[in-house]
Amino acid sequence: MIEALLPAGTVAVEAYADVPGEPPYPGEEDLVARAVDGRRREFVTARRCAREALAELGYAPAPIRPGPRREPIWPAGVVGSITHCAGYRAAAVAAGASLAGLGIDAEPHEPLPDGVAGAVTAAGEPEHLGGLWAAHPTVHWDRLLFSAKESVYKAWYPLTGRWLGFEDAELTIDPAGRFVARVLVDGVRTDGGPPLHALHGRWLVARGLVVTAVAVSAGSSLFARPDPG
Known part of the structure; x- marks a missing residue:
């Protein structure tokens, strides 16, 4: 499912x-x-997905340790991202020569809990939603x-080394399946x-999930839209 959102050359594995x-x-x-059992199982499966994806790029199996903000540390020359939620785990990787950054996220396709939407929206976004x-x-646009924004952050942090709050990016969502995040910092x-x-x-949106992906082209002055699947 997630591979449909990613550009050519990206390897995705999901479970x-x-x-x-x-x-x-x-x-x-x-x-x-x-970790509690549920957290342990999602971690193990998602990391396995990541190793299987790396194997398709020619990398031998190895531990994938976390960085200072719990981001996965990939082999030199690789960019990647991991996500997991109830009933879904996935990882995506690509050679750094083709992509400078990559972020993926999956969430249950249901409304955000009460009070959360106000904490994750930037100015102008409530009206847009x-x-x-x-x-x-029929779409849970808040989720x-x-x-x-989770995918945006996962692509942003390895390239900047800095936190990006929910209020620091303003999204415009296209109902046809694309979005743009304007960075405010x-x-x-x-x-x-x-x-x-x-x-x-x-x-x-598929199989009761909403999945998102951000890909950043290497060697470009602009963030590239992922190619159509």
Whole structure:
């Protein structure tokens, strides 16, 4: 499912169930040593998906450790992202020569809990969501916006090394399956690439889930829209 949102050259692996009793991969045991069972299972399955995706790029299996903000640390020359929610786990990776950044997210396709929408929307977004709801009432646009901002952050952080709050990006969502996040803070990158002013992504709703993805082209002054699947 997630691969439909990603550009050519990206490898995605997803799972809709866990393998009963699957242990953590060697070198990752401490990361879930105190986790509850559900958290442990989603971690193990999602990391397995990531290793399977890396294998398709030619990388041998290895532990995937977290960075300072719990982001996965990928092999040199690779960009990637991991997501998991109830009933779904996925990972996507690509060679850094083709993509500078990548972010994916999945959420249950249901309304956000009470009070959450106000904490994740930037100025102008409540009115935008209201218009989307009026025209397309079957989509939970608040959850979609939340997921899109999660994908935006996952693409943003490895390129900048800085936090990006929900209020720091203003989304415009196209009902046809795309979105644009206008960054409202300094977008200077640590890799010397062009500043990040806008991130383009794609979304879909299927199987009771909303999934989103952001891909950043390598060697470009603009964030590229992912190619059609």
